[in-house]
Amino acid sequence: MTSTLRLIGVWLAVMALLGLSLGTAYLPMGRYNSIVCVTLAFIQALLVWTFFMRLRWSGLLVRLIAMVGLLWLLLLLGLSLTDYLTRHTIAS
Amino acid sequence: MNTAVAEGPATPAEGNYLTNGYSLWSWLTTTDHKRIAILYGLTITVFFFMGGAAATLMRIELISPTPLIMSAETYNKLFTAHGVIMVWFFLIPSIPATLGNFLLPMMVGAKDVALPRVNLLSWYVFVLGGCFVVATLIAGGIDTGWTLYTPYSTRFSHTTVVCGVAGVFVTGFSSIMTGLNFIVTVHRLRAPGLTWFRLPLFVWAIYATSIILVLATPVLAMTLVLLAMQRVFGIGIFDATLGGDPLLFQHMFWFYSHPAVYIMVLPAMGVASEVITCFARKPVFGYRTMAYAIAAIAAFGFMVWGHHMFVAGQSLYASLVFSFLSYVVAIPSAIKVFNWTATLYKGSITFEAPMLYALGFVGLFLVGGLTGLYLASLGMDADLSRTYFVVAHFHYIMVGGSVMAYFAGIHFWWPKITGRLYSEAWARLAAIVIFVGFNLTFFPQFILGIDGMPRRYFEYAPHFQFLNILSSAGASILAAGYVLPFVYLTWSALHGAAAADNPWGAKGLEWQTRSPPPVENFDAPPRIPVRPYDYDPEAAERERR
């Protein structure tokens, strides 16, 4: 049952990352706290999607669909930031 | 169902999807994409005339610069009802959910959509959403405008905003289901040998539209949830007096609502491509470019929403980015117009009603697109945005574009859908009346906008009256133009002469089957053409002689 073991291994990794993310949250790293936490969350999500949701064994189409939501969100956030990060730079 | 049995067992060569059960129940429980298309068609026709009635009342009111037949409250509720109904309950489902539903599986050589039960569910969800909207109207209507800008919609409107928003929210799920279904169908159910670049442009257009439906609609749904929460609980992230930002709502709203414009116009482009090639009897000019243009419009359409906010308090840099991207998205639209024109070159052209509608579409879309360039230009937009110029511009795209193309499609595929012919003379007359009425209604509005008349004005300065009367006169012609097809098409559905399987000599897969098609679309597997639109104008001329 190697694939069962693999899934359990992935679960252990996700739990370890949870511990790591909780631990680093208590270190005073300023704005990097959030960056680290969210990065760890992305890795956890990647593990879950790759193994639990079987993207590793899926065809190209499904992988594309899985990515497109994230891409579109980046579009929404990225283009909005052109507004929010520069809104007050012109002296009023 | 019983009636069908009483007529005796229908052999595959005789029966069709319309004879497969006559009871209301057989329609309400059908999973046949063709029947669901007709359910959608009937429903949106009801909504079209509801929205149209609102517009008619508004145009009557605007004959006079001072109150004429209604109060300001009523007027505000009417333009909101007109917008909400026309956008979400007519234009967005119009071509995809009726023509798309009917034709997409046939065009890819499939027996049905991939998820037929989801398809039926989407119609029920749509009707449920419609019920909320009708309930809202009965409760007095809402007065926020279809754009639902905060904080007016959250704190200041005294109307049943939450109910109306719920209707739009629910309908969103119907859009998602339809889009999802089409994407799976195109990917999975294409007949063997029907590669991507052998698909008709209509399929490309519906496919691209579906992607927008699936990815943009949930954004609207959640935005409306946040809006409703803020209205109900009095707090939220859009309320400036509580530290929130009303522009955040606008970003969220337009992230859906700008792509929604492409939901309306991409399928229209698909229809125009089918009809123009058929009646020019010539392959579409630059097929691949046309397909890529559709994809490009769908993708870039997501990156231009900020051009609705140039004067709304958005930062200079954001405006620059969005203005530039808006010009970029205009390129593929321009390509499409040029290619349609070039398709006519060396054709063997006839002018049946669908062709008249399609040519009308190209002309009106051209004007709508070019006036879009004014609004994408930052300096011009600071003058023209939110005036009647904008109203005219988007009506040229949505009514001149989408509705003309919808009519072109309905006429083009009517013999296939119903198995009957309509009166060609009446249909040509209606096409011309609609074209004339449309221009008379909306062209004066460009001038009104340039003259500085803001949209959503119940009363206006007296010197705007002449153009408003002109517009109202046009609207009455337009209304007559819309009633005409309703009458002669209804007559045709009941009493029309039987249509041949392929009355236009068209090349799509859907024309290879009977009219109306059998339940599973094809009696024998369709022949897959080596290239799409394999028309030959010379051969067409020879045949004629």
Added chain:
Amino acid sequence: MSAGAEAMRRGASANDSDSEVGLWLFLASEVMFFGLLFYGYAITRITHPLAFAEASAHTDVLLGTINCVLIFTSSLTVALAARCLRTGARRASLRLLAATWTLGFLFLAVKCYEYDVDVANHLVPWGRFAFHGGLAAGERMFFFMYFVMTGAHAVHLIVGLGILAAMVVGVARGRYTEHNSEAVELAALYWALVDTVWIFLYPVLYLVHRP
């Protein structure tokens, strides 16, 4: 799917059925659905960084972490359940599905308890609110987003529990077997998505400012 349509099908890898592709599209739209909330959160946090940090410190990190453990484990058990059913181990699959359901239910119970604590601490932004200082406006918006986001997640979880219950019954009655395991696989995918949402909710709601 009828045999005819089956025969017409071509292209993509044979692993993915129509329904699976359809479900993934649905998941993509779910990503946009939750994504919009994360987007609203992000923009509001950019304009109120201190308030968000301050308010986040008042969430119950212990309960949040317990819920992480519960839901991460449940997405393992559901993945295993789908796997077991595919390979014919129906009984194991049934147990794992039941375990998933239980873990999900526990998650919900913990969340309800946490909501109760939040209410007791006046963290509900409508009504009497615990914060009054200079950051109150931002803190209010943080807790608004906290309730909307966890609430939307909880709704999905409840739907998921319903689906899982149907799967448990279906497997127990022998409706879903190794030859007909698709429904369970799709349920597992949906459940894993609900888990993924929590993966992101946890750091942005509980871990903003802990030192």
Added chain:
Amino acid sequence: MSQATQAILAWPAAATPYADRVDVLFWAMTGICGLVTIGITLTIAYFCFRYRRGTQVDRKLPDLAAGRKRSRRIETVWIAVPFAFFLVFFGWGAKLYYAYDDPPRDALQIFVTAKQWMWKVEHSNGRREIDELHVPIGRPVKLVMTSQDVIHDFYVPAFREKRDVLPGRYTVLWFDPTVRGVFALRCDEYCGTSHSQMTGKVYVMSQDAYGRWLAGGDEQPTLARMGFDRFRELGCSGCHGPSSTLHAPSLAGLYGRSVPLADGSFVRFDDRYIRDKILQPARQIPAGYANDMPSFQGQVSEQDILELTAYLRSLADTSPDVPQGNHLR
């Protein structure tokens, strides 16, 4: 007929140099777009006529490969040429917008508060008007605008510009009137029942007439003077006053300067920053000061904030040692 011509020529006069520049762009675009519309329509009409079924014309299509090659060449042209025009339109529009977005420093500042359904205007000497705006000719005017309720939009067609007026925020619209006269002002963002009646007039008058107009009217305390009263009533002076023992910054001479913040960045001490500090003091803490200012959210009106801001602006050129309020009349 006369009414018709009048209606079609109702094009509002351009009353600023900026408006003239917008008109040039408008006519340029209209010229080009008009030519394109006519050109394409005529082409379609010509093709439809010449290649209608039954005419004896050459209809031979090139073979597939040659046709594809040729169509690609043609398409490249009609991608490149429109794109070039689009770049020009974009650049031209952007240049105008940059001017629209960037008021001159020496502009005459006037405050506009919008509410359902009226425009309240306040001049720096305290003179107020409703639904009317008097401005001098030949001097740039900068409107600092905010709304008490929903979003409105300040639109003067003769100036060819508009800007939304938002609750909870200042937006700016500036113009440089060069034509004397009365111009229509309209609200151009739907704001509720009487949206279409939220109109007004902009009077552009000679400098002298403006000066007389400004001095006329009831004697009213200046905005800054009222701000000084507000400064004491609300208790601001308790901490920010010169005699305060609390560790709060003195605000004299700060306006317009750039202030170092605790996080190492800088912010301009301007209307927006003052407003933010009053409502959300915990944001953007100045370097060296604690975060102990309470929020005045809900205790101050937009009017109060305007007055307080005017007072702080009046302190721009004072030194911290001068007893505050003395420089006001």
